[in-house]
Amino acid sequence: MAIVRLNKLSVVGLNSSKEKVLSELMALGFVEIDNQEDKLADESWGALLSKDGNEERVAEFDTSLTEVGAALDALDKYYPGKTGGLFKTRSEIKSSDFNKALERKSEITARVENVNELYRRLLALKNEQNKNDTFVLGLKPWVDYDVPLEMTETVHTAILIGTIPASAQIETFEKAVTSVAPSAIVYKISTDNLQHYISVVCIKTEREGAMEEMRNLGFNPVVFGDVAGKAAENISKFEARNAEIDNEIKGLEENLTKESETKQEIEMLYDYLVVERDKNKMVGNLIRTNDAFYFDGWLPAKRQDKVEKILDENGCYYEIKAPEKGEETPVVMQNNAAVYPFEAITNLYGVPSSADIDPSPFIAVFYFIFFGMMLSDAAYGIILFVACLVISRTKKLEGLMDKLIKMFMLCGISTIFWGFMFGTFFGNVIPVVSEAFAGARVVLEPWWFDPIEEPMKLLIFSVALGLIHLFVGMGIKAYMYIRDGQILDAIFDIFFWYAFILGLIAWIGGGMISPGLSKVGLVLTLIGGIGILCTGGREKKNIFGKIIGGLGSLYNITGYLSDALSYSRILALGLATSVVSQVFNQLGTMFGDNIAVKAIIFIVVFIIGHVFNIFINALGSFVHASRLQYVEFFGKFFEGGGTAFEPFDKKTKYVKIIEEE
Amino acid sequence: MVNGAFFAILGAAIAALAGIGSAIGIGIAGEAANGVVAEDPKKFGQTVVLQALPGTQGIYGLLMAFMILSKIGFLGGEMVDLSIAQGLYFLAAAVPIGFVGILSAIAQGKAAAAGIMLIGKKPSELAKAMIYAAMVETYAVLALLISFLMYNGIQL
Numbered sequence: 001m002a003i004v005r006l007n008k009l010s011v012v013g014l015n016s017s018k019e020k021v022l023s024e025l026m027a028l029g030f031v032e033i034d035n036q037e038d039k040l041a042d043e044s045w046g047a048l049l050s051k052d053g054n055e056e057r058v059a060e061f062d063t064s065l066t067e068v069g070a071a072l073d074a075l076d077k078y079y080p081g082k083t084g085g086l087f088k089t090r091s092e093i094k095s096s097d098f099n100k101a102l103e104r105k106s107e108i109t110a111r112v113e114n115v116n117e118l119y120r121r122l123l124a125l126k127n128e129q130n131k132n133d134t135f136v137l138g139l140k141p142w143v144d145y146d147v148p149l150e151m152t153e154t155v156h157t158a159i160l161i162g163t164i165p166a167s168a169q170i171e172t173f174e175k176a177v178t179s180v181a182p183s184a185i186v187y188k189i190s191t192d193n194l195q196h197y198i199s200v201v202c203i204k205t206e207r208e209g210a211m212e213e214m215r216n217l218g219f220n221p222v223v224f225g226d227v228a229g230k231a232a233e234n235i236s237k238f239e240a241r242n243a244e245i246d247n248e249i250k251g252l253e254e255n256l257t258k259e260s261e262t263k264q265e266i267e268m269l270y271d272y273l274v275v276e277r278d279k280n281k282m283v284g285n286l287i288r289t290n291d292a293f294y295f296d297g298w299l300p301a302k303r304q305d306k307v308e309k310i311l312d313e314n315g316c317y318y319e320i321k322a323p324e325k326g327e328e329t330p331v332v333m334q335n336n337a338a339v340y341p342f343e344a345i346t347n348l349y350g351v352p353s354s355a356d357i358d359p360s361p362f363i364a365v366f367y368f369i370f371f372g373m374m375l376s377d378a379a380y381g382i383i384l385f386v387a388c389l390v391i392s393r394t395k396k397l398e399g400l401m402d403k404l405i406k407m408f409m410l411c412g413i414s415t416i417f418w419g420f421m422f423g424t425f426f427g428n429v430i431p432v433v434s435e436a437f438a439g440a441r442v443v444l445e446p447w448w449f450d451p452i453e454e455p456m457k458l459l460i461f462s463v464a465l466g467l468i469h470l471f472v473g474m475g476i477k478a479y480m481y482i483r484d485g486q487i488l489d490a491i492f493d494i495f496f497w498y499a500f501i502l503g504l505i506a507w508i509g510g511g512m513i514s515p516g517l518s519k520v521g522l523v524l525t526l527i528g529g530i531g532i533l534c535t536g537g538r539e540k541k542n543i544f545g546k547i548i549g550g551l552g553s554l555y556n557i558t559g560y561l562s563d564a565l566s567y568s569r570i571l572a573l574g575l576a577t578s579v580v581s582q583v584f585n586q587l588g589t590m591f592g593d594n595i596a597v598k599a600i601i602f603i604v605v606f607i608i609g610h611v612f613n614i615f616i617n618a619l620g621s622f623v624h625a626s627r628l629q630y631v632e633f634f635g636k637f638f639e640g641g642g643t644a645f646e647p648f649d650k651k652t653k654y655v656k657i658i659e660e661e
Numbered sequence: 662m663v664n665g666a667f668f669a670i671l672g673a674a675i676a677a678l679a680g681i682g683s684a685i686g687i688g689i690a691g692e693a694a695n696g697v698v699a700e701d702p703k704k705f706g707q708t709v710v711l712q713a714l715p716g717t718q719g720i721y722g723l724l725m726a727f728m729i730l731s732k733i734g735f736l737g738g739e740m741v742d743l744s745i746a747q748g749l750y751f752l753a754a755a756v757p758i759g760f761v762g763i764l765s766a767i768a769q770g771k772a773a774a775a776g777i778m779l780i781g782k783k784p785s786e787l788a789k790a791m792i793y794a795a796m797v798e799t800y801a802v803l804a805l806l807i808s809f810l811m812y813n814g815i816q817l
Contacts (some may be wrong), residue, residue: 302753305811348787348788348789349788349789415788455809455813456808456810456813459806459810565803566799566800568803568806570797571804571806572802572803572805572806572809573802575724575805575809576717576721576724576805579724579727579728580720580724582721582727583723583724583727586731586736590736590737598801615713616713616716616717616720617814619710619713619714623714623791623792623795624790624795624802626788626795626797627792627795630792631792631796
């Protein structure tokens with residue numbers, strides 16, 4: 001459990017075995033290989049060694065990856081089956097099957113080229129279709145114009161075509177034109193919202209004059225470029241071409257759909273290329289001489305025998321040693337099945353430093369309790385639990401998503417428990433429905449008490465739970481001090497505070513139980529308080545610094561007070577869930593005269609209301625339960641800022657390769 | 662006619678005003694979310710989670726309003742005969758969540774909007790963005806708590 005101990009690995013081997021060593025370590029997937037830049041910068045190393053690297057091959061693989069990726073993107077659009085959606089998963093495959101599938105690499109590569117070609121053609125056709133559509137749209141107003149579009153003159157006359165604003169009157173326009181060009185005749189072809197489409201015929205000698213007058217009146221000549229023939233002919237020609245293209249596109253799409261049905265093969269090629277690319281990229285992390293290579297990195301202490309075997313078989317010299325005291329190592333957590341999901345909360349915050357204690361086991365306890373108390377509705381708990389159970393059973397999730405889903409599943413159990421403790425099931429739906437529809441009020445008795453009736457009780461319980469949470473956090477800090485040999489720090493900074501806070505509580509509240517307890521409390525408070533006052537400024541040099549430091553340290557009691565009060569949100573969020581569900585339940589029963597109408601309205605309000613409530617309150621519980629960990633709990637001991645352990649493994653996207661012995 | 666019930670109902674109204682803050686806060690966050698989703702439509706899920714955060718104040722207000730109305734019997738059943746003093750107690754109890762709700766939801770909306778910007782650049786940092794926004798909500802929670810304790814202490 002907790003943070004896995006990593007050992008440092010240094011390896012020297014012959015270049016001839018380099019490829020094999022890297023491949024085998026990659027297949028193992030739990031050795032981190034560090035970048036050796038700093039060694040090269042160091043003179044005693046840099047003079048002898050140079051950076052290794054396979055940049056050219058990496059670039060080659062990257063180019064192929066782009067090609068294959070483009071083909072997969074294209075195929076995804078035509079894939080008839082379902083894609084993973086929110087919960088994307090990798091399918092598992094044995095490494096022998098994977099290798100077998102890739103014996104057909106050249107065929108698959110040919111398929112990729114084919115797919116890309118098909119898609120390129122498809123895009124070109126769609127492009128052409130768009131162009132044709134725009135063109136046809138421009139020709140539509142001229143459909144009744146039965147002169148070939150390229151014809152601008154006859155032997156003696158000029159033909160002008162164009163548009164004038166729809167606001168202009170054709171008659172007035174014609175009059176104005178004929179006043180300068182008496183031979184002109186204006187034909188209106190068509191009209192739409194914005195303009196009239198017209199053609200004007202006049203004797204050639206009058207063309208210039210007519211044109212100038214028409215321009216003044218808002219005439220805009222229209223040119224059709226290299227189109228020949230009448231508008232109607234052209235429209236039908238382009239439409240026929242588009243119909244043809246439709247057919248071709250359909251054919252191409254069918255082809256793509258067919259290709260996409262076996263896209264798994266191409267996905268495997270993609271993953272193969274990723275693995276090869278990464279392997280070649282990793283070579284760049286190595287340093288070399290003419291004959292030998294060197295690298296160092298990290299590996300989990302418990303699993304080093306497998307690595308040793310590989311290195312021995314390949315004739316490498318290596319050294320595995322524990323990290324020096326205080327040396328920062330990469331961090332990876334390993335926990336049992338009950339704690340593992342709650343690593344999500346730690347992960348979302350960041351990576352612990354290698355000096356930290358893994359907080360996940362503590363989070364597993366407190367997050368579980370807090371979340372349940374905040375959502376605190378047995379029915380919501382059942383919904384959450386079942387939904388997450390179904391997701392985690394039907395999908396092979398990995399990483400953070402897997403942890404989160406399992407975490408919510410566990411929190412669902414806690415929610416069910418606290419729901420029954422407080423007697424809520426969809427709020428108060430049982431009493432409300434039984435009263436409205438059956439006439440007799442059936443009450444779901446809480447196992448413990450109803451927080452709406454006795455909020456003070458839950459408030460005190462929440463803050464007490466919070467104090468325990470804080471004390472555990474402080475206890476971890478004390479453990480870390482003692483582990484590092486700073487026993488005095490543990491006493492001064494933690495145990496005095498324990499005495500002070502517990503003493504205060506007993507002194508103020510203990511009188512209710514027995515006067516003796518109050519006296520014990522007073523003594524404890526004094527011991528703790530005086531201790532803090534005397535030691536709080538111990539790092540300061542002069543006497544004034546020490547006094548001020550001690551006072552300042554004692555003033556931290558406000559910090560503890562606000563930390564403890566922060567846990568009152570457990571009560572507030574719990575109330576929010578139960579009261580809002582009560583609002584919806586009551587709203588649902590307020591309308592309708594006969595029982596059928598009433599029932600229908602109730603069901604509608606019930607479903608909408610509770611879906612909304614469960615969403616908003618599950619979100620709230622998630623956020624606030626996290627906050628209590630991050631701000632109040634982590635604040636007491638957590639350092640963070642570590643680097644995550646990044647083993648050299650196969651970072652495939654589509655299939656998970658299962659290595660065989 | 663000014664009587665106890667009037668003040669109690671006025672209190673419920675003031676509590677429900679917290680919704681103003683939530684509406685503004687969600688609006689601010691929504692504007693930012695639109696900008697981020699314009700760049701990358703896949704971020705809808707993450708941004709909508711952040712956008713929903715300032716919505717809770719409105720719910721707290723609704724909660725308080727509903728509890729007052731139901732305690733004085735306004736939502737069916739017998740109306741309780743309230744003295745002026747009792748009515749004013751309800752009015753006072755509604756003030757914390759009403760006012761803190763409005764202002765904290767607006768502030769939280771701004772924090773959520775900034776968080777949405779953060780998601781735009783670093784989608785993996787959703788949890789941190791949520792925590793920053795939730796820090797603001799603490800004070801709405803405290804206001805709700807004090808409103809509720811005051812309400813709970815009112816003897817009829």
